[in-house]
Amino acid sequence: xxxxxxxxxxxxxxxxxxxxxxxxxxxxxxxxxxxLAAELGxxxxxxxxxxxxxxxxxxxxxxxxxxxxxxQLSAAEAEEVFALRLKLEPxxxxxxxxxxxxxERRRAEAALxxxxxxxxxxxxxxxxxxxxxxxxLVRPAAQPVTATIIExxxxxxxxxxxxxLEPLGRNERANEEHRxxxxxxxxxxxxxxxxxxxxxxxxxxxxxxxxxxx
Numbered sequence: 001x002x003x004x005x006x007x008x009x010x011x012x013x014x015x016x017x018x019x020x021x022x023x024x025x026x027x028x029x030x031x032x033x034x035x036l037a038a039e040l041g042x043x044x045x046x047x048x049x050x051x052x053x054x055x056x057x058x059x060x061x062x063x064x065x066x067x068x069x070x071x072q073l074s075a076a077e078a079e080e081v082f083a084l085r086l087k088l089e090p091x092x093x094x095x096x097x098x099x100x101x102x103x104e105r106r107r108a109e110a111a112l113x114x115x116x117x118x119x120x121x122x123x124x125x126x127x128x129x130x131x132x133x134x135x136x137l138v139r140p141a142a143q144p145v146t147a148t149i150i151e152x153x154x155x156x157x158x159x160x161x162x163x164x165l166e167p168l169g170r171n172e173r174a175n176e177e178h179r180x181x182x183x184x185x186x187x188x189x190x191x192x193x194x195x196x197x198x199x200x201x202x203x204x205x206x207x208x209x210x211x212x213x214x
Contacts, residue, residue, distance in 0.1 A: 027069065051068045075213065091194060092138045092147070098188050108136040108185065127162050
């Protein structure tokens with residue numbers, strides 16, 4: 001049995017991160033630290049530590065005498081984040097396909113089932129479920145540094161994925177692409193997995209280019 005011990009700052013980081021990624025924290029207003037600390041029943045010290053971590057992750061920005069703000073979405077950031085995913089994720093996913101154990105293959109299938117479930121319900125956790133699915137396809141490659149970087153890129157891209165899925169029909173298309181990807185992954189066809197994933201990421205970025213102002 002393994003025991004995971006997280007301090008309060010780490011728990012607050014995860015909680016506030018989830019709110020930001022779900023779009024429930026406005027981008028144009030400073031985060032009211034007093035009100036948020038009172039709501040969560042914590043002091044401002046661990047909350048400030050959590051906000052500092054989220055600034056380091058690229059989700060927040062700070063302004064002197066004004067506090068922390070959610071970073072605005074931008075076409076330039078989308079280009080950078082998705083370009084990094086294209087460089088790392090297809091090859092890592094292809095490598096994982098050939099190495100995944102039976103248990104890891106079951107986890108990937110379960111992650112897709114969960115993603116399709118929350119997508120059908122239009123749940124706010126779609127972004128997190130999408131991230132969990134993609135990472136389930138990467139982690140069996142046993143490349144922990146690469147997996148950590150890809151996870152960081154997924155966190156940064158999650159708000160963009162939410163914007164990308166807003167137009168009608170995008171959810172169905174994404175689900176179909178995910179099913180094709182996992183079918184190739186379960187077949188251990190690394191070249192096909194990499195090709196499908198590049199197309200999937202490329203198409204998302206192309207859609208975002210049309211949706212986001214330059």
